[in-house]
Amino acid sequence: MTGWYYRSGGPRHLLQGGLWSPPRGQGLLASFDDGPSGNSLRIGELLAGSGVRALFFVLGDKARRHPEWLRELAAQGHLLGSHGERHERHTWLRAESVRESLRRSQDAIRAAGLEPSGWFRPPYGAWWPWQNRLLKEAGLRALYWNLNPHDYAGIPAKTIRDRLLRYRRERSLALLHCSGNNEEQTWLCLQRYLPELLEAGLGRLAPMELLPGT
Numbered sequence: 410m411t412g413w414y415y416r417s418g419g420p421r422h423l424l425q426g427g428l429w430s431p432p433r434g435q436g437l438l439a440s441f442d443d444g445p446s447g448n449s450l451r452i453g454e455l456l457a458g459s460g461v462r463a464l465f466f467v468l469g470d471k472a473r474r475h476p477e478w479l480r481e482l483a484a485q486g487h488l489l490g491s492h493g494e495r496h497e498r499h500t501w502l503r504a505e506s507v508r509e510s511l512r513r514s515q516d517a518i519r520a521a522g523l524e525p526s527g528w529f530r531p532p533y534g535a536w537w538p539w540q541n542r543l544l545k546e547a548g549l550r551a552l553y554w555n556l557n558p559h560d561y562a563g564i565p566a567k568t569i570r571d572r573l574l575r576y577r578r579e580r581s582l583a584l585l586h587c588s589g590n591n592e593e594q595t596w597l598c599l600q601r602y603l604p605e606l607l608e609a610g611l612g613r614l615a616p617m618e619l620l621p622g623t
């Protein structure tokens with residue numbers, strides 16, 4: 410497989426209006442989709458223990474059931490973005506349903522007493538350029554990735570580590586998953602290889618500096 414495969418942020422036409430990589434600084438910024446879950450918390454705690462702050466793109470329906478998990482992630486120093494209300498392709502939804510998904514997922518973060526970051530990542534990266542106006546209305550901006558080790562694809566921790574290290578750039582935003590079928594391997598990757606990942610720049614980019622509009 411070529412490097413392009415792991416460095417791609419998704420189909421180009423779906424990415425108009427969103428960002429692929431952190432706008433400034435150098436290093437490796439980790440983002441974790443599909444939480445919150447118990448696994449999100451132990452990942453969050455492990456990273457915080459090394460002074461690493463990450464982005465967690467949470468689903469509204471999960472977040473609403475566990476506002477305490479959101480508060481814990483925020484207390485660990487991480488930034489919370491929206492991954493929509495449910496894990497579905499927003500390219501299949503009508504405008505009104507997309508609006509509702511954006512609104513409800515933001516409200517779930519607010520219901521936990523937290524301020525949403527203003528970042529959104531569509532499930533599967535599935536998004537049409539025309540939908541950007543809905544994001545704008547909701548005061549959100551899309552943040553994609555430029556490093557995708559495909560951690561969800563049933564691969565072992567070591568392979569996730571190998572791909573992160575081999576395909577990273579000067580300024581990488583890694584797509585990882587803290588919930589789902591392969592969440593244990595993502596956890597093990599961080600737990601086992603954290604020193605190497607820190608060496609590779611993990612933690613050198615602070616997600617708080619990624620303000621929408623920059």
Ligand SMILES: [Zn+2]
Pocket residue numbers: 442443492496531532533
């Ligand atoms: Zn997802």
